[in-house]
Amino acid sequence: MSQRIYIFDTTLRDGEQVPGCQLTTKEKVIVAKELERLGVDIIEAGFPVSSPGDFQSVVEVSRAVSGSIVCALSRCVIADIDAAGEALKFAKRGRIHTGIGSSDIHIKNKFNSTREQILEQAVRSVKHARKYVDDVEFYAEDAGRADLDFLCRLTEAVISAGATVVNIPDTTGYCLPGEYGDKIKCIYNSVPNVDKATISIHCHNDLGLATANSLAGIMNGARQVEVTMNGIGERAGNTALEEVVMALKVHRELGFETGIDSTRLFPVSQLISEMMRMPVQANKAIVGRNAFAHSSGIHQDGHLKNSENYEIMKPQDVGVDKSSILLTARSGRHALKHRLELLGYTYDKPTLDSIYSRFLDMADVRKEVNDKDLMELVR
Numbered sequence: 001m002s003q004r005i006y007i008f009d010t011t012l013r014d015g016e017q018v019p020g021c022q023l024t025t026k027e028k029v030i031v032a033k034e035l036e037r038l039g040v041d042i043i044e045a046g047f048p049v050s051s052p053g054d055f056q057s058v059v060e061v062s063r064a065v066s067g068s069i070v071c072a073l074s075r076c077v078i079a080d081i082d083a084a085g086e087a088l089k090f091a092k093r094g095r096i097h098t099g100i101g102s103s104d105i106h107i108k109n110k111f112n113s114t115r116e117q118i119l120e121q122a123v124r125s126v127k128h129a130r131k132y133v134d135d136v137e138f139y140a141e142d143a144g145r146a147d148l149d150f151l152c153r154l155t156e157a158v159i160s161a162g163a164t165v166v167n168i169p170d171t172t173g174y175c176l177p178g179e180y181g182d183k184i185k186c187i188y189n190s191v192p193n194v195d196k197a198t199i200s201i202h203c204h205n206d207l208g209l210a211t212a213n214s215l216a217g218i219m220n221g222a223r224q225v226e227v228t229m230n231g232i233g234e235r236a237g238n239t240a241l242e243e244v245v246m247a248l249k250v251h252r253e254l255g256f257e258t259g260i261d262s263t264r265l266f267p268v269s270q271l272i273s274e275m276m277r278m279p280v281q282a283n284k285a286i287v288g289r290n291a292f293a294h295s296s297g298i299h300q301d302g303h304l305k306n307s308e309n310y311e312i313m314k315p316q317d318v319g320v321d322k323s324s325i326l327l328t329a330r331s332g333r334h335a336l337k338h339r340l341e342l343l344g345y346t347y348d349k350p351t352l353d354s355i356y357s358r359f360l361d362m363a364d365v366r367k368e369v370n371d372k373d374l375m376e377l378v379r
């Protein structure tokens, strides 16, 4: 039987921190309802202490959502936790996500503190958060660069204090997959009360490794993964929800499953891109415009013979209507013939050869030859 991986979506919090991506409360509710329909297990709706607008967004998302857990972020600061607890008062199932820096870099440079003081503050904060909700997640910020022994001690202490989930973020996107996977494995092997909590992973994409690191975390015992739609987030972004979900689906042999309805991935990606005014790059895995578009002659010929030659998933699996064949100067006769047939034209070989040579002349000056151009050409 497959092991369930819980999808924690932070599009509305880590994603929304991106300059220019801010949403109104109304828009946040629309996105949250779509995430719920997508099958996300936990929706991080905001950071209530940060602004009255964010507080209100968590309140309204809590009222609107019933199928997913609604989560609110706080630092290990009593006023933050109080704001998060208040904002979640209408949540059917609410979670407070509280945390503090765990690397020596953060402990010294950000907090001018010591490991012992950080540990005490973390424990105090988790206990305080438990006064509001039964479900408290602790994040050990910058865990990717933290001392492993200290990270294990911190994890043990917050679990004893009542944390139900412990998040081990690679906040700066520093880790390599093997290194991050080993970190998670080590936490599993050395924290005595680890079975009392879920270990969560939260990776940033500064080296383009967020998805690889998240998969390494899952393969080494993490059962919750924190992601955003389209991978939006601070700096180079967060792990993309669609990438982790489809990697686990395509690689069934790994033995993991999520509750995500993958056929909703493309429409939700489009909605979020439009609402957040953040275009999806054309070659973005799974949801980019070119993810199911074939443009070179060799690939087009192989794809037309059998789509499995160049596609590891069906476009319909992610909510895309169909694959496309782009007619460019790199396309071959087979693709041209196929497109002409779709338009209702069949030709014998010599005529097709002559159309093909005129097609190449046209394609050399235009980036892409569309149906209208083709009709002109055959006429």
Ligand code: KIV
Pocket (backbone or CB within 6 Å): 014, 139, 140, 141, 142, 167, 169, 170, 171, 172, 202, 204
């Ligand atoms: O990247 C990070 O460490 C975070 C925490 C607030 C979870 O976003």
Ligand code: ZN
Pocket (backbone or CB within 6 Å): 014, 169, 171, 202, 204, 234, 238
């Ligand atoms: Zn983050």
